[in-house]
Amino acid sequence: MNTNDLKIFEAVAACGNFTKAAETMFTVQSNVTARIRSLEQEFNTELFLRNSRKVALTPAGEILMRYSKQIAYLLEKARTEMQGADQVSGVLKIGCIETTMALKVPQMLQEFMEAHPNVDLEFTSSLRTALIQEVLNYRLDAAFVSAPINIPGLQADYIKEEQLVIITSSKVSSLTALAKENKLLTIVVFDQGCVFRERLESWLSAKGIVQYKEIVVNSLEGIVNFVETGLGISILPQEIINAFYARRKLKTFPLNKELATMTTVLIYRNDIPPSGALQAFIDMYKTGD
Structure with a gap:
């Protein structure tokens, strides 16, 4: 086994196909097949589940993948560090x-x-x-x-540690009044997986607000712009507001300690x-x- 065998192994896993892996590695399919077979013989186990359309890693293959990535990472770090030892x-x-x-x-x-x-x-x-x-x-x-x-x-x-706050347009008098308005509340958030979005949704749930609209943006500036114009509310660190948006037409409201502390x-x-x-x-x- 050599490091190129592991690169071929990773290519097959990524492509899910021996032919596409060969194209990615600039070699022929027979070589890819031979190198995978050699690895399976060396480890005495199947690395891929094969069918007519696609291949997928076996549990043993998943283990080798984890170590293969680790080996590649360590070799690259060793190479760059040795150049400036x-x-x-x-x-x-x-x-x-x-x-x-x-x-x-x-x-x-x-x-x-x-x-x-x-x-x-x-x-x-x-x-x-x-x-x-x-x-x-x-x-x-x-x-x-x-x-x-x-x-x-x-x-x-x-x-x-950072303290999070709810931000709204400066026209909002209170969160209580906002929650009681006879219209669907809108939140301005990053996509799923964002900690600020999770905290805001937790706050809404605690307030019994289960129906609301969302505007998904991909930048901090976008969130502030939408909130400032009154299109929705959001959650951001107080430090961010103080440092960059203190002069914007925004209002901040505190959260309870559990939700506020990040x-x-x-x-x-x-x-x-x-x-x-x-x-x-x-x-x-x-x-x-």
């Missing part, structure tokens, strides 16, 4: 939710790049559930997400050693906050 270097991929991107990223970029100029730092924003999967699948080195995190293989380091953690895999770049990032954040 006398200094912290390589590529570091960090994920965060939109609000963390707005508040923290510029400062983090500046501090980390000044301390470690040989590290290429890449940030991406997404929803909490997607970020967790990206870390689990080795596509991100770490991510800032909301607690709690109780997932095998993931370490969660405390970063900070703890942010930095997650990364704890079943493999962190790269030098990731360890430097973790150390900076632990000492910086």
Whole structure:
């Protein structure tokens, strides 16, 4: 077995088809078939369930896939670190939710790049559930997400607590009055998997509001714009409102402690050693906050 065998194995799993996997790997189908057969002989088990149309991983194949991704990740990290063995270097991929991107990223970029100029730092924003999967699948080195995190293989380091508030148009007098209006309430939210959306839906449920409309947007600015014009309500961190939208025509309302308090953690895999770049990032954040 060599690492190319594992790449072929991952290609077959991703494509669900030997022919398409061969095209992806720029080889012929017979070679793909031979390499998969060789892996199955080496591990003395079937890796794929086969039918006339598609192949799918067996339970044993799922296990090998997990280790294959881990091997590829470690080899890539080893390669980049060895190119600058006398200094912290390589590529570091960090994920965060939109609000963390707005508040923290510029400062983090500046501090980390000044301390470690040989590290290429890449940030991406997404929803909490997607970020967790990206870390689990080795596509991100770490991510800032909301607690709690109780997932095998993931370490969660405390970063900070934020206070969430309901935001409305400045024309709204009170949440009680809003809830009693004879019209269907509208919420302005990110897509499914967003912690702010989950908190807002929990608040609605606690108030006995089970029917409401939703406007789904994909940016922080979009949420604020829709809410300011009176099209709906939302939930965001108070710090975001204070820092960027204090002069907008918005009104904020407090939540109970359980819904208002959001703890942010930095997650990364704890079943493999962190790269030098990731360890430097973790150390900076632990000492910086």
